[in-house]
Amino acid sequence: MKHGLAIAPTSPTLRPITRVEDLVSQGLVTVDAGEALQPVVDRFQLRITPEIAALIERDTADGPIRSQFIPDERELIIQANELKDPIGDDAHSPVRGITHRYPDRVLLKPTHLCQVYCRFCFRREKVGSGAEQLSDAELDVALAYIADHPEIFEVILTGGDPFVLSDRRLAKIFDGLQSIPHVAVVRLHTRVATVDPDRITPDLIRILRRRFATWIGVHVNHVSELTTAASDAIARLVDAGFPLVSQTVLLRGVNDRVDTLTDLMRALVRLRVKPYYLHHLDFAEGTSHFRVPLDVGKRLVADLRGQLTGLAQPTYILDIPGGFGKVPIEPDWVEKVSERHYRVRDWQGRIHDYEDI
Numbered sequence: 165m166k167h168g169l170a171i172a173p174t175s176p177t178l179r180p181i182t183r184v185e186d187l188v189s190q191g192l193v194t195v196d197a198g199e200a201l202q203p204v205v206d207r208f209q210l211r212i213t214p215e216i217a218a219l220i221e222r223d224t225a226d227g228p229i230r231s232q233f234i235p236d237e238r239e240l241i242i243q244a245n246e247l248k249d250p251i252g253d254d255a256h257s258p259v260r261g262i263t264h265r266y267p268d269r270v271l272l273k274p275t276h277l278c279q280v281y282c283r284f285c286f287r288r289e290k291v292g293s294g295a296e297q298l299s300d301a302e303l304d305v306a307l308a309y310i311a312d313h314p315e316i317f318e319v320i321l322t323g324g325d326p327f328v329l330s331d332r333r334l335a336k337i338f339d340g341l342q343s344i345p346h347v348a349v350v351r352l353h354t355r356v357a358t359v360d361p362d363r364i365t366p367d368l369i370r371i372l373r374r375r376f377a378t379w380i381g382v383h384v385n386h387v388s389e390l391t392t393a394a395s396d397a398i399a400r401l402v403d404a405g406f407p408l409v410s411q412t413v414l415l416r417g418v419n420d421r422v423d424t425l426t427d428l429m430r431a432l433v434r435l436r437v438k439p440y441y442l443h444h445l446d447f448a449e450g451t452s453h454f455r456v457p458l459d460v461g462k463r464l465v466a467d468l469r470g471q472l473t474g475l476a477q478p479t480y481i482l483d484i485p486g487g488f489g490k491v492p493i494e495p496d497w498v499e500k501v502s503e504r505h506y507r508v509r510d511w512q513g514r515i516h517d518y519e520d521i
């Protein structure tokens with residue numbers, strides 16, 4: 165809408181890409197490659213914003229932005245260990261739009277639409293389907309569920325991407341949450357601040373500012389996503405007083421190197437965003453070409469520990485398949501050798517004996 169109306173509506177480069185034809189006409193894939201991608205796009209939605217398309221134009225053939233957003237024939241390879249609901253959202257859904265897995269917090273998913281569809285998304289079976297928008301009545305039921313559960317301290321708006329909602333719809337949700345006294349924190353997880361930075365407007369910021377603490381989690385996987393426009397959008401949110409955290413998915417060929425992760429985490433801290441989670445990739449269908457072995461991930465985060473300020477350290481996270489929750493994956497720093505004796509590895513790999521009380 166913003167791109168269509170506010171800025172030159174005739175320029176095809178200013179509209180999101182949603183079809184293989186658009187990829188071809190914008191020169192992002194060849195005609196032949198486009199034909200081979202049609203079955204992929206029939207299976208998993210395609211959407212790329214103009215901001216991301218501009219980054220892809222400058223990227224190499226297997227570069228970090230291209231591979232996150234341009235469909236790939238390998239997505240049609242579904243492995244036996246891959247699941248439609250890899251983290252078991254459905255197992256903990258008491259009413260439509262709510263996932264209540266931990267006592268003190270719920271996910272509220274008002275939409276399954278996003279501004280971009282990431283080729284590795286853990287909810288790729290759900291995202292992109294218009295039918296998965298909560299109706300007004302369903303939203304009321306979801307809010308009533310939260311109101312009925314005083315143990316809920318935090319509501320996490322995710323989806324989909326909550327910032328694809330209109331101001332009116334977001335205001336309705338925030339008004340509803342505001343009227344539930346035990347909701348102390350509302351967190352939004354979004355890619356919009358970086359992939360559609362114009363969405364971060366003064367009106368939006370006014371809607372988010374409430375009696376509860378509004379936290380914002382931005383999903384960023386590579387430093388080149390932090391363009392000037394994206395950085396400015398992040399600065400508007402931080403300047404408005406919202407604490408920002410980041411989430412990164414560890415992806416083969418995108419960010420599975422110490423220097424790449426270092427650049428990203430430093431850039432985030434410089435933008436006043438606290439690196440929060442580095443996610444081990446979930447077993448979503450057709451994502452095997454992105455997988456990094458857990459041992460490799462452990463080595464990467466151990467190396468980051470020596471390389472980077474503590475402010476820039478994310479927690480490496482595994483979401484246990486089946487809906488059992490998230491656990492941190494730590495490098496093997498401390499090994500118990502006997503009753504009070506431990507062997508501790510420092511950041512340079514040297515081993516020290518430690519005698520506990």
Ligand SMILES: *Cc1c(COP(=O)(O)O)cnc(C)c1O
Pocket residue numbers: 251263264265266269270271320490
């Ligand atoms: C990831 C997740 C959360 C949030 O977990 P934090 O560790 O608090 O970031 C909450 N509920 C569900 C169902 C989740 O998958």
Ligand code: SF4
Pocket residue numbers: 277278279280281282285286287288291323324325354355383
């Ligand atoms: S923005 Fe988030 S929910 Fe949407 S496709 Fe990407 S990873 Fe999935």
